[in-house]
Amino acid sequence: MIKNNTKIKGYLFSLLIVFATLGVWQFSTLPKQIHAPTNPLKLEYSVLMGDIPEGTPAGAVVASQKSEFPTPTDFAKLSVGHLSDPFYDKGLNDKGIGIQLGYSIGRVLLGFFLAMIVAIPLGFLVGMSPVLNRALMPFVQILKPISPLAWMPIALYTIKDSNASSIFVIFICSMWPMLTNTAFGVANVRREWRNVAKTLELSPMQTATKIILPAAAPTIVTGMRISMGIAWLVIVAAEMLVGGTGIGYFVWNQWNNLSIGNVIFAVLMIGLVGMILDMLFGLLQKKVSYVE
Numbered sequence: 283m284i285k286n287n288t289k290i291k292g293y294l295f296s297l298l299i300v301f302a303t304l305g306v307w308q309f310s311t312l313p314k315q316i317h318a319p320t321n322p323l324k325l326e327y328s329v330l331m332g333d334i335p336e337g338t339p340a341g342a343v344v345a346s347q348k349s350e351f352p353t354p355t356d357f358a359k360l361s362v363g364h365l366s367d368p369f370y371d372k373g374l375n376d377k378g379i380g381i382q383l384g385y386s387i388g389r390v391l392l393g394f395f396l397a398m399i400v401a402i403p404l405g406f407l408v409g410m411s412p413v414l415n416r417a418l419m420p421f422v423q424i425l426k427p428i429s430p431l432a433w434m435p436i437a438l439y440t441i442k443d444s445n446a447s448s449i450f451v452i453f454i455c456s457m458w459p460m461l462t463n464t465a466f467g468v469a470n471v472r473r474e475w476r477n478v479a480k481t482l483e484l485s486p487m488q489t490a491t492k493i494i495l496p497a498a499a500p501t502i503v504t505g506m507r508i509s510m511g512i513a514w515l516v517i518v519a520a521e522m523l524v525g526g527t528g529i530g531y532f533v534w535n536q537w538n539n540l541s542i543g544n545v546i547f548a549v550l551m552i553g554l555v556g557m558i559l560d561m562l563f564g565l566l567q568k569k570v571s572y573v574e
Contacts, residue, residue, distance in 0.1 A: 304354050311349040352543040360543045361550075375535060377527065379551060386521065386528040387555065389445070390513045393452025397509060400453075401460035402502060406490070408461070409468025409498070419465075426458040430516040434523050444524035448517065455516050456509035463505025467498030499570040507563035514556045 319328055320340045352360065368380030408414045430451045437447035471494050479489040521530025529548055536544035 307354050311351050311353040313348050350542065352546070357543055357546060361547055364544075364547055374526075377532075379529075379532070379548070382527060382529045382532045382548075383551060383555060386517050386530065389448050389528065390452055390510075390517050393449040393517075394456055394510060394513045396449070396453045397457040397513075398460060398506065401457045401505075401509075402464050405461040405464025405502075405505075406468055406494075409465040410490075410494075415465065415469070422458055422461060425454075426462070430455045430519055431523070434520060438524070444526055448520040448524055448528075451520050452513045452516050456513040459508040459512065460502070460505040463508070464498065464502045467501025467505075468494055470501075471497045496570075500567060503563065503567045503570055507560065507567060510559050510563055511556065514552075514559060518552060 322340065364379045368378040370376075370378040371381060404418075408418055433451045433454055434447060437450045438444065441447045441450060475493050475497060476489070479493045484492065517528065518530040518533065521528035522534040525531050525534070529552055533545055533548045533552075536548065
């Protein structure tokens with residue numbers, strides 16, 4: 283009962299934040315009234331320049347200037363327009379939001395799975411071998427903090443293909459959290475459990491699959507979850523640079539068109555997709571976790 287009450291209060295507070303945000307947004311985008319100058323000289327100058335009609339009284343409302351930032355109502359109409367037909371394709375610079383997200387998700391998944399194929403087995407070996415840990419970890423610590431934007435020129439120069447370069451950058455940037463978390467999880471499996479494997483005279487392969495892997499699985503999935511978040515961040519920046527297709531390119535293209543409403547909509551879609559991906563890994567994390 284207490285847990286349910288806490289959930290309800292949390293949801294109500296979230297709704298309150300949403301309504302407060304919409305209220306501030308609506309107030310900030312109200313049309314601004316333009317008044318005629320109260321100074322007679324400035325008023326006369328404005329009339330001579332044609333900024334205001336002749337005979338306008340000082341301080342009178344001349345016009346009402348609409349904000350360049352979309353109102354909540356305008357944004358809602360724009361969002362309905364995008365979501366009503368998300369998969370249209372009218373050429374290179376005119377594709378539906380569903381197609382743009384599909385390109386981005388495809389690149390992310392491919393780069394992520396390539397990283398997973400390399401990082402998890404390598405992390406397993408590093409966690410099992412103190413020698414490999416000492417040998418490889420300095421290189422990991424050097425490569426891990428490098429920005430994806432720094433990798434992109436190198437990838438474009440060597441690979442010479444924008445799509446493959448984006449996938450490579452996702453691969454290289456999402457590999458390190460998986461590798462380090464896998465190595466940490468494997469290295470910190472309880473000694474007692476390893477001793478059980480020795481007592482049962484399990485082979486190294488059986489020890490790895492039946493003892494170490496289940497024990498390290500929560501930490502490995504945590505690394506995968508972090509890596510997926512990084513991969514989704516990276517693809518937006520990469521697509522802004524290389525162009526073509528994808529949600530990152532959509533954001534950059536709409537910014538060049540000065541369409542702030544479309545930029546906000548794309549940012550919202552990026553956040554929603556990122557949240558869904560994180561939730562999926564959260565469910566996987568619960569599946570592999572255990573209670574002592």
